[in-house]
Amino acid sequence: MLASHHPPAVAEKGTLYVVATPLGNLRDITQRALDILGSADAIAAEDTRNTRHLLAHFGLNTPCFALHQHNEAVAALRVLERLRAGEAIALVTDAGTPAISDPGGRVVAMVREAGLAVVPVPGPAALTAALSVAGLGETGFVFGGFLPARSGPRREALKRLARGGLPVVLYEAPHRVLECLADLAAVCGDQARLMIARELTKLFEEVFCGRLGDAAAWFAADANRQRGEFVLIVEPPLAATEETRPALAAEELLRLLLEELPPTRAAKLAARITGEPRQALYARALAMKENHRVG
Template sequence: MDQSVALYIVPTPIGNLGDMSPRAIDVLSQVALIACEDTRHSGKLLSHFGISTKTIALHDHNERARAQWIVDQLAAGQSIALISDAGTPLISDPGYHLVSHVRQSGFKVIPLPGPCAAITALSASGLPSDRFSFEGFLPSKEKARADKLLELKEDPRTLIFYESPHRIEHSLTTMAQVLGDDRQVVMAREVTKTFETFLSGPVAEVLATVSSDLNQQKGEIVLMVHGHRAAEDDEAIPTVAINTLKLLCEELPLKKAAAIAAQIHGLKKNALYKFGLESDL
């Protein structure tokens, strides 16, 4: 392990303990302290690998208060590791405020590569992976969930969500209503675990399978959605791109604004330029 004082961001397995890297074990064994989302949960993992390093709890409710204390430990020459319950810390888990505060205080933050449910699921989904957007968990309330999906409806990127077992039917139902029954989705469940499954197809078809099979309503779920695709003969420009073009035109010539908007949204600049001319932007 690098002996310099630092906060180490250490991914842990999302299911299969064989995914724990030798470097992660080395770092966790040698730091002075491990900050865990749940010390009891992480204690079982650490015990399995014979790691006896002292642990403290760092979660959503105490992260801001803990941040300065951890900086003080770094200032005293003690390196610290941050882990979450599973996967890569900060990805829908606590840690953002801590990392920001540590960096602002002038200390190193050293990340280790490792398991991440979103990326692992995407790699096997068969959906476009050149451009994607990780959206975390959808809102639990129906209207807020529908509003969020409406906001993303014309996004051309693959969308990645985490979802809980008791809400998966609700989320798929809202997707069918907002995005359309035929929008392609992939539901990855229990990735790297014994009962790992992938369901793919139109959202209505996946919803029917989930609704009829209670086993598909258990475990950790990654839900991936194909980005918006206009029909080959459809020259419509996504609303989000039009809004970007309008904002840019307030400060830039149309030609320049169209080029920038096209780069941002992965569209053809000529189509945006033509739209701007016809709309008198």
């Protein structure tokens, strides 16, 4: 139940606050986030220039220090030291929620392992903002974040993500978005449902909903659409595509063979029929047997 009144939040000593900040529209910040950012002893920021701009907009001047992907290991030690000294530290990224495809996960883990308090201050996140307007994630979803930059590893990652049949949510950079869509089409097929959310909450926000095969034409209609930050949500078709079917077929075949054969023979036959590695199939067979025994 929601309380009728909450006093202003005050950052408690020796506590790390993971604070969500606006994706683009500054009016999306929460009052609690402002309370914590204003009362913390210091702010660990992905980019101190961006965070100081945010603070100045709201009349705050809390000291900032840098914590980003290139210095997180060292900066995390600094955070730990200051928390142990009794300070309250707020952790922010340039936009959205820290530690979700953004810096912060390592420092949160270190603080928790040290037995110190970590408190979420929830708010904007591109992941949930995109899902809320997609109409695709009501029964669950898989979050892949940023995929590998090269096509081969990216396709392998997509195949793993798509096997569950749930909508797949991805983040992508503007210079790779078309390549990523091509790989998505190769793995999920042109008819898979797709949502592209571009520049969420910002001045040039756009959302495309349609089929994967129509995405290229949408981008071609306006060159500016390749700019900005993207969230992609694709719903794999119920039937596996040619690239995902072999792995699924091998698993089902293995399951059937195990009804009549021991794991060694089942894996050997499944490998001969499907071409999948025998050792991998044997390991999977043992896992299936164990799961069946536990069940």
